[in-house]
Amino acid sequence: MTAPRLSIHDRMVELADTTRCRLLAALERQELTVGELAMALQLPQSTVSRHLKILADQAWIASRAEGASRWYRRNPLLDADMLGLWELVRGAMADTPAALQDAARVEAVLASRRTVTQTFFATASAEWDALRADLFGVRADLTAAFALLSPDLVVGDLGCGTGSLTAALAPHVQHVHALDASPAMLESARVRLAAFDNVSVAEGALEALPLYHGVLDVAVLMLVLHHVADPVRALREVHRVLRPGGRVLIADMRPHAHERYREQMGHVWLGFSEPTLHEWLHEAGFVQPRYVPLPVDPQASGPALFSCTAVAMPRPVMVLS
Known part of the structure; x- marks a missing residue:
């Protein structure tokens, strides 16, 4: 038997929590780890993990393991009801000060990733060919x-x-x-x-x-x-x-x-x-x-x-x- 389809009311309850909406917004355009989400949203990792589990259980987000990390993103296969509801919620919160700050901090997290890579190549360029060959x-x-x-x-x-x-x-x-x-x-x-x-x-x-x-x-x-x-x-x-x-x-x-x-x-x-x-x-x-x-x-x-x-x-x- 297939699981009964949740009503739109149930879906609205899932997005009634501000933290879960902020997490979905952060994960809409890129993959992030729990640690990166905690940094971007300025929340404890335990709080982030708890809300991610709820979102994952209800198929709002997808995740994948890579080494010791787990990467999260918004589920690209949301059904029509979920996608329509999220469009409404996202539109209502898009220009709020909290949403704008979250977006800026997500960009800072992504910039820090690039900085790590750039720092490596700035110091390793002379040895890069030998390192790559090895x-x-x-x-x-x-x-x-x-x-x-x-x-x-x-x-x-x-x-x-x-x-x-x-x-x-x-x-x-x-x-x-x-x-x-x-x-x-x-x-x-x-x-x-x-x-x-x-x-x-x-x-x-x-x-x-x-x-x-x-x-x-x-x-x-x-x-x-x-x-x-x-x-x-x-x-x-x-x-x-x-x-x-x-x-x-x-x-x-x-x-x-x-x-x-x-x-x-x-x-x-x-x-x-x-x-x-x-x-x-x-x-x-x-x-x-x-x-x-x-x-x-x-x-x-x-x-x-x-x-x-x-x-x-x-x-x-x-x-x-």
Whole structure:
């Protein structure tokens, strides 16, 4: 059985107490704790708690726990009778000296919250990057930014290595094809990516991708193109597996003189200049290339990097005469 609906007379009795009306007014536009309400209304916490319980029991207010605190606000789902009655009561008390003083003190409470935050940042700005990295990881900001991607995207992480980028992309897109030419790398990738049901892991070289034509919306080549013997052939293959209008993202090294990388790490190319990459992309069927030098990480010992995006032109239709 559902509880009987209270009459408007019962509701009027609930709001007959001035303290409860003041509490409702304070909680109408923001959440406040018992301590903040006591400070704003200049009442003992015991009094505030007693009236909050009455208001909560009758569904005038809602609350939520956060850590050791409980936050209160006016119930956003008041029924029509309650909302109409509150509009009348609030209108009658809005311009009274007590209501104006309460509103001013609530603003002071909110200002004190902002002051605490501002004081922290005024003293912590020099250490903020290190503190945030310690709390949330070095690039939590970039990981969160993947949420800007459309959830309908099918992405190819081409040259996925051990799967770190795929793991960052997978929660935000429809599917990720994680491909690499190294069986050893793929073993690590499969372990890392086992929890994702929208990831396919497969062996495949950039010059011969094991994917159907036009299956990808986005193709990512993250620090892999410098290992490829024939970049133009690889880019043509990337173009093949992208839908018309799909995008490629290449992140790699800017031109450098570290010859030792060829023997130490199997690099074929010592970075890529903007004109060279633009020429190769055009030859492979891409348009609108955008080459952006990336900020240098002072902690990194390797060459400076760039990112480059381009759009796959529709494939020409062969007409037989």
